[in-house]
Amino acid sequence: MIEKLFDNDLKKVKPKKMIFFFFILSIFLIDYIVYIAGGTHTVYPHLMYIPIILSSFLYGLKRSILVAILAGFALSTFIMPLNVQLGIKQDSFSWMLRLPIFIGTSAIITLLAQRLKAAVGLERKKAYINPVTGLPKKSKLLLDIDEMIEDSQQENHYALMIFHYENHDFINRYIGYETGKSSLLRMVSIASNFFGNDQLYSISENKIVIILPNHEAKDAYEKGLAFLHKFHKPILSDSNLLPVNIILKCGIVHFPSDGNDANTLIQKLGRALGKAEQQNEDIVVYNNEISKTCIDTYANILTIHYAIEHDMFHLVYQPKINIHTNEVSGVEALLRLNSIKINPAQIVKIAEDIGIIDQITKLVIKKAVDQLKKWQNEGIHTKIAVNISSKDLKDDSIVNFAKQYIYANNVDPGLIEFEITERALIENLDTARDLLHKIKDIGIKISLDDFGTGYNSLLNLLDLPLDYVKIDKYFVDHMSDPKGHNFLKGVIKILQNLGREVIAEGVEEKEQVDTLRAMGCDIIQGYYFSKPLSPEKLAEQFYPSMPKN
Ligand code: C2E
Ligand code: CA
Ligand code: CA
Numbered sequence: 001m002i003e004k005l006f007d008n009d010l011k012k013v014k015p016k017k018m019i020f021f022f023f024i025l026s027i028f029l030i031d032y033i034v035y036i037a038g039g040t041h042t043v044y045p046h047l048m049y050i051p052i053i054l055s056s057f058l059y060g061l062k063r064s065i066l067v068a069i070l071a072g073f074a075l076s077t078f079i080m081p082l083n084v085q086l087g088i089k090q091d092s093f094s095w096m097l098r099l100p101i102f103i104g105t106s107a108i109i110t111l112l113a114q115r116l117k118a119a120v121g122l123e124r125k126k127a128y129i130n131p132v133t134g135l136p137k138k139s140k141l142l143l144d145i146d147e148m149i150e151d152s153q154q155e156n157h158y159a160l161m162i163f164h165y166e167n168h169d170f171i172n173r174y175i176g177y178e179t180g181k182s183s184l185l186r187m188v189s190i191a192s193n194f195f196g197n198d199q200l201y202s203i204s205e206n207k208i209v210i211i212l213p214n215h216e217a218k219d220a221y222e223k224g225l226a227f228l229h230k231f232h233k234p235i236l237s238d239s240n241l242l243p244v245n246i247i248l249k250c251g252i253v254h255f256p257s258d259g260n261d262a263n264t265l266i267q268k269l270g271r272a273l274g275k276a277e278q279q280n281e282d283i284v285v286y287n288n289e290i291s292k293t294c295i296d297t298y299a300n301i302l303t304i305h306y307a308i309e310h311d312m313f314h315l316v317y318q319p320k321i322n323i324h325t326n327e328v329s330g331v332e333a334l335l336r337l338n339s340i341k342i343n344p345a346q347i348v349k350i351a352e353d354i355g356i357i358d359q360i361t362k363l364v365i366k367k368a369v370d371q372l373k374k375w376q377n378e379g380i381h382t383k384i385a386v387n388i389s390s391k392d393l394k395d396d397s398i399v400n401f402a403k404q405y406i407y408a409n410n411v412d413p414g415l416i417e418f419e420i421t422e423r424a425l426i427e428n429l430d431t432a433r434d435l436l437h438k439i440k441d442i443g444i445k446i447s448l449d450d451f452g453t454g455y456n457s458l459l460n461l462l463d464l465p466l467d468y469v470k471i472d473k474y475f476v477d478h479m480s481d482p483k484g485h486n487f488l489k490g491v492i493k494i495l496q497n498l499g500r501e502v503i504a505e506g507v508e509e510k511e512q513v514d515t516l517r518a519m520g521c522d523i524i525q526g527y528y529f530s531k532p533l534s535p536e537k538l539a540e541q542f543y544p545s546m547p548k549n
Contacts, residue, residue: 019058023067026051031074039084040094045075052102056109068106072099130202132181133188138203138266141211145262148211149255158255159212159220162269163191163227166247166277168206175242183244186235194227209269217254217285224250224283249276250283258286300342300350307337308359315367316532317384319542320503320525323517328542330383330417332525333368334532335360348389357389358398365402368416369409371535376411380543385417385447390424393432403442413443419470420446422454433464440465447503458494469495470525473506479515489519496520 027048034044048071055067073079075098077090128140136144148158165187172180184206191208192200199211212220228250234243251272259265271294272286284290307313317331335344342350351357368384375382392398406413418439425432425448439446447468448461452475461469471491478484492502504516507526516524530541 020055020063023051023055024070027067027071027074030071031080034075034080035084039081039088040075040090041082041088045080045098048075048102049105052106053109056106057113059110060114061107061110064106064110065103068102069099072102132205133185133202133208135188135200135202135208138201138209141201141203141209142262142266144201144211145255145265148213149260149262157214157216157257159215159217160253160255160265160269161210161212161220161224162203162251162273163187163208163210163224164249164273164277165206166249167245171244175244179242179244183236183246187231187246187248190230190235191227194230195223203266207273209266217252217257220252220254221283221285224252228282248282249273251276251286252283253286296341297350300346301354303337303339303342304347304351304354304356308356308363313337313360313363313367315364315371316534317371317538318525318532319530319538320385320523321529323513323521323524328382329523330385331538332385332387332419332532333364333371334387335364336532348387352389352391355391357391361386361389361392361398362401365398365416366405369405369411372411372415373409375535375539378539380539381415383415383417383445385419385445387449388418388420388424390421390427393420393424393428393435395431396435396438399435399438399442402439402444406442406444414445417445417447417468419449421449422451425464426454426460429460436465448500450505452491458491458498461495461500462498466500468503468523469500470503470505471521473526476504476506476512476516476526479512485515492519492521496522 030044030047030051033047034040034042037044052064052068052071056064058064059067072095076095077092080090082088082090082094128136130137145160165184168180168184171183188200188202188208191210195210195212199213201209201211203209212223215223228248231246231248234245236244251269251274253259253265253269253272255265258268268286268291271290272284274294275290276282276284314336315333316336317333319328319331321327322329335347337344337347348357348360351360364386368386372382372384388398402416402418403413406416420432420436428435436446445467446465447470448464448466449470450472451469452472471488475484475488475491479488495502501522503523503525504512504521505525507513507516507524507528509528512526513524513528530538533541
């Protein structure tokens with residue numbers, strides 16, 4: 001199939017028959033020039049090498065030798081004198097020698113040209129063919145789409161489908177590369193039987209694209225469903241007879257509705273696939289809403305970069321109230337950007353995805369330590385908790401930064417608290433364990449944030465050096481229901497028996513405060529006491545007797 005594909009390409013570049021007649025014409029023209037110039041005793045017969053050499057490059061052996069023979073006859077003794085002015089004929093020997101020289105030259109150059117073409121063709125194939133699947137690569141797909149669009153008539157339309165073999169990396173890693181490769185090839189072979197070979201492309205290691213001429217997006221959707229159905233059961237067994245299941249996700253775009261050039265269509269195809277993967281749907285047909293989300297995210301990325309560069313982030317502080325003494329036991333620092341378009345959770349998620357969350361975390365630590373110093377100077381003694389992202393636990397750079405900044409500013413590390421979510425701990429349990437001990441050694445306190453959302457086992461908490469556990473708002477919200485009530489009461493007891501102080505998050509109502517107090521909960525944070533506040537407002541509301549600067 002691939003051979004056919006490239007043969008077709010070569011056919012496209014083969015000169016048309018018309019050009020061959022130009023060669024014949026050029027032979028007559030050169031013949032005329034030689035005659036005008038005075039015959040074969042002049043230098044002009046050498047001009048005949050031009051059509052001979054060019055035809056050798058453009059045609060096969062037969063045609064180029066035909067050109068050489070015609071050139072030889074055009075300069076033969078029957079047509080061309082040795083000296084036109086003096087009327088001297090050529091002797092037969094010289095033109096009969098010239099003819100085989102022309103033919104030989106033509107044959108040698110044709111053979112050399114063919115070798116050169118073969119080498120160039122091989123290089124071209126390498127550039128266009130995926131070595132594992134044997135399918136054309138993305139570069140060929142882009143060319144074909146553009147060509148298809150150029151050739152298309154008004155009424156022509158196409159659907160493009162992309163399939164991503166989502167668990168390919170997993171199979172490579174945990175079952176083995178051989179199984180990964182054979183399952184990929186099996187998937188490609190099922191696809192080529194299903195869709196027909198000519199329309200398949202491998203655009204990356206585990207993604208294939210299919211062009212479906214004369215298909216509406218909904219036709220492609222139905223075909224996609226039928227194709228995915230073939231993968232509902234294992235498609236092969238590995239050498240240990242382990243069944244191998246392939247998980248495929250699919251995106252669809254339509255020409256001309258979704259774009260008029262290859263790059264736009266491929267970009268939107270990627271966005272449709274991205275949505276399928278994000279939302280765990282089997283197939284997503286592209287629509288403009290998807291692009292809008294992508295454009296919004298892009299704008300948000302720019303906003304975040306700009307805000308970091310121009311120091312536009314600031315912190316607000318939400319108090320945590322000790323339920324027994326009614327005093328502020330500490331505050332949580334929460335990130336804010338003066339933008340209505342992007343909320344803190346989105347900022348954090350995007351910064352994590354684009355790999356710049358560490359810059360934000362450092363910035364928050366810096367601002368929190370500065371604020372702590374400022375409050376100390378004003379006579380306000382409290383603790384500040386900062387949120388640490390799961391990505392910050394990959395290595396010790398954040399911990400080292402915090403240590404350095406806290407020591408350089410002469411702040412008591414015990415007044416700084418790191419809030420680390422339960423999910424972040426589970427995701428990094430091995431590195432996190434060491435890191436938590438390092439944090440503890442510096443003297444920084446540790447809170448387990450969003451407790452109850454990470455499917456953690458309570459046993460896991462036993463050997464982690466945690467000071468506080470923050471019970472997620474979800475459990476506070478479900479406290480009125482008897483099961484939720486008993487669960488929360490039990491969890492608070494267990495955590496306290498393990499020596500942790502318990503904080504309830506997202507407390508909004510008085511009844512919740514009363515119930516939590518009755519359950520023995522230590523600290524409460526939530527809108528009931530206060531929303532997150534600017535440092536000035538916090539000082540004003542919770543430390544009214546302190547002198548203002
Ligand atoms: P979180 O760490 O669980 O923070 C608590 C969130 O709940 C805050 O939202 C807070 O304003 C909100 N909240 C507090 N009390 C109540 C209440 O009574 N009712 C309701 N409905 N909400 C309440 P915020 O500030 O929008 O932050 C959302 C999330 O964004 C945070 O959840 C945290 O995961 C993340 N985040 C915020 N600032 C930072 C930061 O500086 N670094 C990192 N890594 N994440 C941050
Ligand atoms: Ca938090
Ligand atoms: Ca929380």
